[in-house]
Amino acid sequence: MSPYLVLGVPVQADDQIIRRAYLDAIKQATPEKNPVRFQSLSEAYERIKDETSRCKYELFHQESPGASPLDTVLRHLRLAAKPKPMSMEAMKEFLHTCSKT
Amino acid sequence: MAEAIAINSQSGLPPSIVAAEQRTREYLAQSKWRKAREEIKPLVKLDRARFLPLLIEANMGLAREMVSKGHIPEARQVLAYLATIAPREQLVGLEVDILGRSEDSKDFLGKFATVLIAPPGNLAEAERVRLADQVVLAFAPLPAGHPAEVSLGPQLRGIHEALQAVSRQEWDRVPEWLRTIPHRSPFSHWAVFIKGLVAFHNGDAERATRFLSSLPAESVPAKASRSYLLLTHGTELPLNKPRLAEVILEGACRLAIQPGVAGLLLRAEQLWREGCHGDSYRVLRNAIGQFPCDGADWLGSVSEFYFQAPYGMSFEQREDYLEFFHDLLSRGAAKNPFEEMQILRLFALTEGPDSNTGDLRSYWEGFLSLHEQVRKSSSYFKSIAYSWLGQQLARSQGSASFGMRSGTDRLCDAEGACECLEKAKQLDPRNLPAHLQLVKVYEALNRKSERNRLLDEMAKQFPEEKLVLLENARGCIERKAFTKALELLERARQVDQLDPAVLEMLVSTRRQLARQHFQQHRLDKARQTLEPLEGLLTDQAEDLQRSRWTAWLRQGLLERLHGDAAQGQALLDRARAASPHAAGFLLFAHLTHRVYARQADSPFLAELRAELAREPSATRGVLLLRIFRYWDSTPDKQPWGVELGLLRKYLKAAAKGPCSRVEAKGIVELCGPGEFEEAANAFIRARLRHDPKDPLFRLFKHMLKPAWLVEPDEGRRQLEAILEEAQRRGEQEVIQKLQGLIRSLDYPPPLPRPREDIDFDDADDWEAPPEFDDGLPANLMGGIPEFAEILKMLANASESDIREFKKTRPKDMPEFVVDMLIESAKKGGPPKPFPPPPKPRPPAPQPPRRPPEENPNQGKLF
Numbered sequence: 001m002s003p004y005l006v007l008g009v010p011v012q013a014d015d016q017i018i019r020r021a022y023l024d025a026i027k028q029a030t031p032e033k034n035p036v037r038f039q040s041l042s043e044a045y046e047r048i049k050d051e052t053s054r055c056k057y058e059l060f061h062q063e064s065p066g067a068s069p070l071d072t073v074l075r076h077l078r079l080a081a082k083p084k085p086m087s088m089e090a091m092k093e094f095l096h097t098c099s100k101t
Numbered sequence: 102m103a104e105a106i107a108i109n110s111q112s113g114l115p116p117s118i119v120a121a122e123q124r125t126r127e128y129l130a131q132s133k134w135r136k137a138r139e140e141i142k143p144l145v146k147l148d149r150a151r152f153l154p155l156l157i158e159a160n161m162g163l164a165r166e167m168v169s170k171g172h173i174p175e176a177r178q179v180l181a182y183l184a185t186i187a188p189r190e191q192l193v194g195l196e197v198d199i200l201g202r203s204e205d206s207k208d209f210l211g212k213f214a215t216v217l218i219a220p221p222g223n224l225a226e227a228e229r230v231r232l233a234d235q236v237v238l239a240f241a242p243l244p245a246g247h248p249a250e251v252s253l254g255p256q257l258r259g260i261h262e263a264l265q266a267v268s269r270q271e272w273d274r275v276p277e278w279l280r281t282i283p284h285r286s287p288f289s290h291w292a293v294f295i296k297g298l299v300a301f302h303n304g305d306a307e308r309a310t311r312f313l314s315s316l317p318a319e320s321v322p323a324k325a326s327r328s329y330l331l332l333t334h335g336t337e338l339p340l341n342k343p344r345l346a347e348v349i350l351e352g353a354c355r356l357a358i359q360p361g362v363a364g365l366l367l368r369a370e371q372l373w374r375e376g377c378h379g380d381s382y383r384v385l386r387n388a389i390g391q392f393p394c395d396g397a398d399w400l401g402s403v404s405e406f407y408f409q410a411p412y413g414m415s416f417e418q419r420e421d422y423l424e425f426f427h428d429l430l431s432r433g434a435a436k437n438p439f440e441e442m443q444i445l446r447l448f449a450l451t452e453g454p455d456s457n458t459g460d461l462r463s464y465w466e467g468f469l470s471l472h473e474q475v476r477k478s479s480s481y482f483k484s485i486a487y488s489w490l491g492q493q494l495a496r497s498q499g500s501a502s503f504g505m506r507s508g509t510d511r512l513c514d515a516e517g518a519c520e521c522l523e524k525a526k527q528l529d530p531r532n533l534p535a536h537l538q539l540v541k542v543y544e545a546l547n548r549k550s551e552r553n554r555l556l557d558e559m560a561k562q563f564p565e566e567k568l569v570l571l572e573n574a575r576g577c578i579e580r581k582a583f584t585k586a587l588e589l590l591e592r593a594r595q596v597d598q599l600d601p602a603v604l605e606m607l608v609s610t611r612r613q614l615a616r617q618h619f620q621q622h623r624l625d626k627a628r629q630t631l632e633p634l635e636g637l638l639t640d641q642a643e644d645l646q647r648s649r650w651t652a653w654l655r656q657g658l659l660e661r662l663h664g665d666a667a668q669g670q671a672l673l674d675r676a677r678a679a680s681p682h683a684a685g686f687l688l689f690a691h692l693t694h695r696v697y698a699r700q701a702d703s704p705f706l707a708e709l710r711a712e713l714a715r716e717p718s719a720t721r722g723v724l725l726l727r728i729f730r731y732w733d734s735t736p737d738k739q740p741w742g743v744e745l746g747l748l749r750k751y752l753k754a755a756a757k758g759p760c761s762r763v764e765a766k767g768i769v770e771l772c773g774p775g776e777f778e779e780a781a782n783a784f785i786r787a788r789l790r791h792d793p794k795d796p797l798f799r800l801f802k803h804m805l806k807p808a809w810l811v812e813p814d815e816g817r818r819q820l821e822a823i824l825e826e827a828q829r830r831g832e833q834e835v836i837q838k839l840q841g842l843i844r845s846l847d848y849p850p851p852l853p854r855p856r857e858d859i860d861f862d863d864a865d866d867w868e869a870p871p872e873f874d875d876g877l878p879a880n881l882m883g884g885i886p887e888f889a890e891i892l893k894m895l896a897n898a899s900e901s902d903i904r905e906f907k908k909t910r911p912k913d914m915p916e917f918v919v920d921m922l923i924e925s926a927k928k929g930g931p932p933k934p935f936p937p938p939p940k941p942r943p944p945a946p947q948p949p950r951r952p953p954e955e956n957p958n959q960g961k962l963f
Contacts, residue, residue, distance in 0.1 A: 062412035070370040076402040083357040098324035
């Protein structure tokens with residue numbers, strides 16, 4: 001998965017922003033509380049922590065963000081910022097659709 | 102039939118009635134409601150208790166089918182009929198279905214509310230939940246004055262208001278509304294659902310999963326929850342049920358992306374799973390205007406996926422997929438600059454090592470130019486990119502001869518590499534890897550003045566950079582400017598005191614300077630030069646560069662050759678005492694003497710022969726081989742005919758004695774293919790006699806087999822069988838090596854490419870080799886020093902020497918060539934010519950990617 005997405009920073013972020021995001025994230029996911037997330041955060045940080053790493057990542061990285069198109073979308077959605085709730089009208093429509101399945 | 106007889110014997114009914122009943126049951130199982138109804142109707146008059154349930158079931162099924170098709174009036178008629186034959190509670194579910202489709206919500210709300218407030222025993226739990234769901238989904242208040250208004254009205258309102266508060270993100274208000282829902286309320290599962298929504302939108306995935314997973318299975322909230330759970334990782338998509346999968350995914354997309362993309366994604370997914378990768382990409386490309394695109398949103402991620410996935414594909418899959426992109430580019434049909442940029446990057450990074458350097462360069466430069474346009478790349482970025490391209494173009498093409506020492510390897514595109522690396526330097530003068538790579542390219546091209554100029558420039562640009570200091574020191578050593586080299590190495594040592602490479606170079610350079618002084622009879626200076634070595638030496642006897650005994654031995658020999666013989670002998674005695682064993686000391690002394698004195702013999706040879714004849718052992722064999730390999734890899738190496746023979750004999754004898762697995766492994770690795778191949782095979786055989794399934798030694802055996810003896814499919818099967826055994830034994834090192842080898846069968850190593858400076862289009866440029874009746878003329882042989890040397894040696898060789906030569910022929914030299922050389926030497930002339938090679942074809946503009954043509958394992962050991 002894109003290290004920018006894992007750390008929740010834009011592609012244009014500089015060293016400071018990336019470091020700040022990394023430190024904030026590992027405060028939430030400490031190695032004791034969430035070792036898997038901690039490891040993925042650390043790996044993501046290593047990949048884009050400075051300009052050289054970012055350039056090399058952009059030029060040469062060969063990891064796929066998922067195992068298939070759908071897997072990629074789902075991974076993205078699970079990592080991306082939580083979506084806003086549906087509007088009341090959309091929720092009604094959604095619930096009616098669900099009732100018919 | 103057996104079942105029919107059983108029914109018959111149990112019921113005592115006539116067979117025709119039993120058959121009719123059975124037909125009815127079959128129709129019911131096949132949802133043929135009308136046929137079932139017609140079949141069973143006459144039977145009800147015969148035995149009401151027995152056949153009425155079947156008639157009710159048929160009518161219920163028919164009514165539900167009508168409801169699902171939207172034929173509500175007809176369904177009402179069936180319901181009215183059912184009311185005359187079926188108990189009331191059995192019809193509630195059907196009434197829910199029919200009224201749910203009715204436009205008159207007040208009508209059904211009132212009726213449902215009445216049922217909901219009735220004592221719980223009157224209604225099955227699942228029906229109660231369905232009823233409650235229909236009441237909530239009406240999104241309307243209960244009719245005024247209805248008996249249920251007082252108890253259910255506030256609860257219903259609480260659910261609606263809580264859902265409203267969620268949609269407005271008024272999180273504090275949600276608990277207030279949910280407080281109105283008691284635990285035993287028919288709407289309690291809605292309260293749980295809403296709590297799950299609040300947890301989900303507040304990022305508490307664990308709590309959300311807990312709530313959303315605990316809902317009644319067939320309830321509407323449970324169905325809606327599946328979309329949320331998909332996003333919290335609490336569920337997987339049921340891809341084997343496409344309709345359901347689409348509904349769930351659509352919910353998730355509606356929530357997190359946009360409505361209407363679930364179907365597309367599922368179609369793309371299905372094609373991808375079927376291996377139609379290009380078609381999968383095309384589905385999204387044709388349907389979504391912005392796809393592919395650069396960005397941090399889901400479309401950016403899925404775009405990235407399609408351009409990153411090929412790196413993990415098998416060779417064939419990747420080729421098929423790249424063909425799709427190749428077609429797009431060749432038609433000039435790239436959708437946007439981002440797509441073109443990614444395709445070019447993909448092409449450049451997946452170009453095999455045998456690729457056309459022109460193509461590689463055009464892909465990479467095309468990518469960079471589009472990158473500038475799409476992402477406004479910095480000069481630093483471009484410098485790194487050009488540095489990589491230079492490195493790729495400077496790849497070695499390998500030697501065209503069959504493993505004989507034929508000088509430096511040719512680079513793929515030396516001039517291109519220089520241009521790219523120069524450009525990388527210009528774009529970022531601080532790009533150290535580009536500078537270092539350029540030094541290597543100049544070295545390979547033998548452009549020494551340019552290399553030295555560059556090294557001077559680097560010394561100013563990176564004065565305290567260890568790698569630069571080491572490169573400069575290497576240059577000085579090559580020019581025999583040892584004093585300057587020592588000064589640079591001391592500076593490198595200050596930068597990194599622990600780097601063993603720096604320490605080794607310091608020891609070696611100091612020693613070379615001392616040897617120069619000894620040779621020029623400046624004995625005091627020579628000894629002074631060696632004095633500081635003491636601090637750099639180590640007590641590890643196996644370190645042939647920095648151990649004390651090898652240092653004393655070398656100094657002793659120099660003293661004996663150029664200085665004080667007595668002092669030299671004393672040092673040699675000291676070295677012998679400190680050496681691991683006499684054989685090691687004698688071999689090191691003999692080889693060192695041959696190099697220092699440049700003589701074919703040494704005073705240690707006779708004693709060495711005697712020592713090697715005594716008790717050969719694998720333990721000693723390892724060190725002896727290491728000593729030989731050490732001197733064989735130095736620039737001062739001599740022709741080692743006698744030494745090779747002695748060591749081969751020693752190892753052959755050692756293979757017959759006891760030898761541990763570790764020792765045998767060490768020896769086989771040091772032997773490798775070539776001069777000591779036979780000894781390696783002897784140790785492999787010895788270990789396989791001891792343990793026939795040993796994966797490590799089976800792997801060694803496989804690797805030492807000549808490539809032409811192993812049919813590719815058979816080779817793969819053998820490797821897979823060894824891998825299975827290695828996995829069973831958990832031998833990680835062997836597993837990794839085998840997996841690499843099996844992978845490399847899909848991606849074979851490059852074959853030597855034709856020289857690029859030959860114009861194949863011009864027939865005049867190609868001249869077929871002349872045919873000589875009496876073999877190749879001697880002057881032609883002068884161009885191949887090994888042949889000339891071998892012929893000279895063979896001309897005066899005895900039969901036993903010739904036999905020895907056959908055994909020790911140069912690595913990869915086919916046997917028939919050896920026979921030709923021997924034959925020619927006997928006749929006193931050069932060998933007969935090889936048949937003229939076919940005229941090389943001009944390189945195709947797009948070189949095809951080849952399947953494996955030869956065993957890539959040959960000649961590669963751990």
